[in-house]
Amino acid sequence: MQTFVAQVISGLSTGGIYASIALALVLIYQxxxxxxxxxGEMAMFTTYMAWSMLNAGWGYxxxxxxxxxxxxxxxxxxxRLVIRPLETAPELALxxxxxxxxxxFNSVAGWIYTYTIKPFPSPFPAAPIKVGxxxxxxxxxxxxxxxxxxLALIYLFFHSTRLGLAMRAVVENPVSSRLVGIRVSWMxxxxxxxxxxxxxxxxxxxxxxxxxxxxxxxxxxxxxFASATLGGFxxxxxxxxxxxxxxxxxxxxxxxxxxVGTKLKLTVALAVIVLVLLIKPTGLFGRAAVRRV
Amino acid sequence: xGTRRSLVTLSLAFLLLVxxxxxxxxxxxxxxxxxxxxxxxxxxxxxxxYSGPASAYGTILKxxxxxxxxxxxxxxxNGRKIVFISYDDGYSPxxxxxxxxxxxxxxxVLLDFAPLGTPCNSAIWSYMNRYKVPQLFVLxxxxxxxxxxxHPWTMGWQPTYSSEAATYAxxxxxxxxxxKIGILYQNDDYGKDYVNGFRRGLGDKGRKxxxxxxxxxxxxxxxxxxxxxxxxxGANVFFDVTTPKFASQAIRKAYEIxxxxxxxxxxxxxxxxxxxxxxxxxxxxxxxxxxxxxxVTDPRWEGDPGVKEYLAFMKKYYPQGxxxxxxxxxxxxxxxxxxxxxxxxxxxxxRANIMKVAANIHDLxxxxxxxxxxxxxxxTDFYPIEQRQLARFDGQRWExxxxxYDVSGMSR
Numbered sequence: 001m002q003t004f005v006a007q008v009i010s011g012l013s014t015g016g017i018y019a020s021i022a023l024a025l026v027l028i029y030q031x032x033x034x035x036x037x038x039x040g041e042m043a044m045f046t047t048y049m050a051w052s053m054l055n056a057g058w059g060y061x062x063x064x065x066x067x068x069x070x071x072x073x074x075x076x077x078x079x080r081l082v083i084r085p086l087e088t089a090p091e092l093a094l095x096x097x098x099x100x101x102x103x104x105f106n107s108v109a110g111w112i113y114t115y116t117i118k119p120f121p122s123p124f125p126a127a128p129i130k131v132g133x134x135x136x137x138x139x140x141x142x143x144x145x146x147x148x149x150x151l152a153l154i155y156l157f158f159h160s161t162r163l164g165l166a167m168r169a170v171v172e173n174p175v176s177s178r179l180v181g182i183r184v185s186w187m188x189x190x191x192x193x194x195x196x197x198x199x200x201x202x203x204x205x206x207x208x209x210x211x212x213x214x215x216x217x218x219x220x221x222x223x224x225f226a227s228a229t230l231g232g233f234x235x236x237x238x239x240x241x242x243x244x245x246x247x248x249x250x251x252x253x254x255x256x257x258x259x260v261g262t263k264l265k266l267t268v269a270l271a272v273i274v275l276v277l278l279i280k281p282t283g284l285f286g287r288a289a290v291r292r293v
Numbered sequence: 294x295g296t297r298r299s300l301v302t303l304s305l306a307f308l309l310l311v312x313x314x315x316x317x318x319x320x321x322x323x324x325x326x327x328x329x330x331x332x333x334x335x336x337x338x339x340x341x342x343y344s345g346p347a348s349a350y351g352t353i354l355k356x357x358x359x360x361x362x363x364x365x366x367x368x369x370x371n372g373r374k375i376v377f378i379s380y381d382d383g384y385s386p387x388x389x390x391x392x393x394x395x396x397x398x399x400x401x402v403l404l405d406f407a408p409l410g411t412p413c414n415s416a417i418w419s420y421m422n423r424y425k426v427p428q429l430f431v432l433x434x435x436x437x438x439x440x441x442x443x444h445p446w447t448m449g450w451q452p453t454y455s456s457e458a459a460t461y462a463x464x465x466x467x468x469x470x471x472x473k474i475g476i477l478y479q480n481d482d483y484g485k486d487y488v489n490g491f492r493r494g495l496g497d498k499g500r501k502x503x504x505x506x507x508x509x510x511x512x513x514x515x516x517x518x519x520x521x522x523x524x525x526x527g528a529n530v531f532f533d534v535t536t537p538k539f540a541s542q543a544i545r546k547a548y549e550i551x552x553x554x555x556x557x558x559x560x561x562x563x564x565x566x567x568x569x570x571x572x573x574x575x576x577x578x579x580x581x582x583x584x585x586x587x588x589v590t591d592p593r594w595e596g597d598p599g600v601k602e603y604l605a606f607m608k609k610y611y612p613q614g615x616x617x618x619x620x621x622x623x624x625x626x627x628x629x630x631x632x633x634x635x636x637x638x639x640x641x642x643x644r645a646n647i648m649k650v651a652a653n654i655h656d657l658x659x660x661x662x663x664x665x666x667x668x669x670x671x672x673t674d675f676y677p678i679e680q681r682q683l684a685r686f687d688g689q690r691w692e693x694x695x696x697x698y699d700v701s702g703m704s705r
Binding site: 010013014018110115116117118128135209213222251254255261263 | 346349507525
């Protein structure tokens with residue numbers, strides 16, 4: 001029982017990590033219709049930016065805001081400079097471009113900051129909280145809380161602001177959106193910027209747990225993909241739930257199914273991707289794309 | 294008709310000529326028995342990562358290069374200067390192959406000295422043995438390099454992962470016969486080498502003493518789940534076979550959840566600066582690892598002539614390097630071993646003789662090896678260093694304790 005509870009708690013905290021990156025993936029999918037493979041590396045890179053600011057003597061929160069602004073400019077700029085020229089290209093070309101960005105960010109970070117791990121400060125208290133036999137790490141709780149907070153903000157943004165409505169319209173129907181006066185390409189760039197900010201916050205939350213290094217997001221991205229697929233790429237809430245489910249599922253199969261053990265944990269994530277795509281391609285909470293013809 | 298016959302004859306004659314020239318040329322290559330050696334020079338090659346994710350290791354070979362330069366300033370080895378050609382392979386095996394072929398086929402080096410990295414050395418392993426070029430003192434802890442029967446041209450240098458693990462096993466059998474051991478290891482050749490050596494070191498008792506084995510993949514974002522399992526099974530000894538990032542995570546996580554086993558940390562991650570500091574020095578207190586080289590920052594070596602000499606060397610020949618970095622100590626010792634072999638080979642610098650000398654080093658004690666640690670090889674034992682001493686982290690540095698363990702015969 002004690003092991004079970006401990007594994008569920010540990011799964012929730014790693015699930016929080018997956019959920020936060022999955023949220024960024026889903027956000028960019030919802031606002032541009034694209035899957036950005038470089039999402040994790042962009043988050044890693046902006047975390048390094050925050051690290052540089054902290055090293056330059058900035059406080060935590062100024063560096064936090066600075067990294068978010070940098071991330072927004074980065075996402076926005078990338079869309080304008082790299083993605084926009086390929087607007088009419090097939091989706092495959094865009095996928096290749098984002099994979100290219102992934103390797104570029106990874107190598108540039110390694111080149112500038114080296115591959116040695118760096119401790120990253122946490123805004124939460126360090127002392128573990130003891131509840132009965134359970135030990136809760138405030139940073140883990142923080143990751144979960146911040147992810148849920150971001151989810152709420154995204155929901156409010158898309159459902160209660162005119163800008164959010166315009167962004168949704170652009171994805172649904174770019175041509176009609178343009179006809180009613182929405183600046184489609186600016187909306188797409190805005191989507192990239194916002195996803196980058198969500199990624200940056202995720203990076204800042206994850207780095208204190210896994211240490212900052214250029215490959216910090218490599219493994220996380222795979223699990224984030226599995227989470228987003230499980231929850232549904234068209235549902236932000238679903239992606240977050242998917243993240244928590246993945247974290248717990250991974251720990252419990254690793255602990256209790258001897259066949260899986262710790263050696264096949266990653267395989268579980270990949271199996272989830274394949275199974276969901278085979279059985280319910282839209283994910284647990286996703287909507288099927290219906291088009292009137 | 295006459296013309297045709299003479300044409301045929303001419304062709305035959307030409308063919309013969311081509312064949313003869315070819316044979317002479319081939320014979321010429323075969324006869325040049327000492328590639329890389331002239332009256333004034335001996336050329337040795339190397340591949341190492343000076344760029345890419347493993348570039349931190351590059352400094353080892355920079356120290357070796359600086360050491361060879363010092364030897365050259367002192368009139369070289371037996372009157373010959375060492376020409377050291379070291380190429381960057383970025384820790385990428387395909388590039389190791391490319392660069393090694395360049396060394397052997399274009400630069401005509403006498404031997405390949407201390408190529409770095411297990412995958413990189415694996416990639417050139419059969420090439421070097423097929424062309425009978427010494428692949429000497431490779432910089433990897435894998436146990437496969439001591440195989441004189443099938444790979445007589447390849448030799449390791451540092452104590453292997455298996456023998457390091459056997460050191461911990463010996464200590465546990467001696468001091469903690471009631472241990473309940475939990476193991477965490479990276480699920481690849483490196484991790485399995487350690488675990489196999491550990492099990493062999495424990496012998497029959499291993500089955501009873503090891504209560505749980507957990508693994509992780511390098512793609513795992515965290516290893517929290519595994520640490521939780523090891524704690525909950527009630528392990529009081531933790532054998533931690535992880536690379537630096539995961540080692541830092543393991544140290545911190547164990548500390549956070551209040552698990553305080555006797556924590557044996559593999560030497561791969563024993564760096565104070567890049568592993569223990571990020572994990573937290575307080576959390577790292579009490580860690581145990583195994584060493585074979587002197588830590589030049591340890592006050593007990595203050596005034597030690599070997600250390601003094603090394604520090605003076607670093608200051609003069611490699612001032613941009615960090616003299617306190619253990620990697621540079623390794624590069625220094627490696628180069629010393631190489632120079633020792635070249636000196637002993639004397640006038641006969643054939644590849645075969647180099648291997649013969651390398652396989653007959655008897656109790657060579659170098660000043661930066663810990664007292665009791667020696668370099669010893671025989672034609673059937675290609676594991677040069679097989680002793681280690683345990684050290685405990687006191688919050689500042691690794692503090693040596695106990696005796697020097699000899700694990701000869703446990704390197705494989």
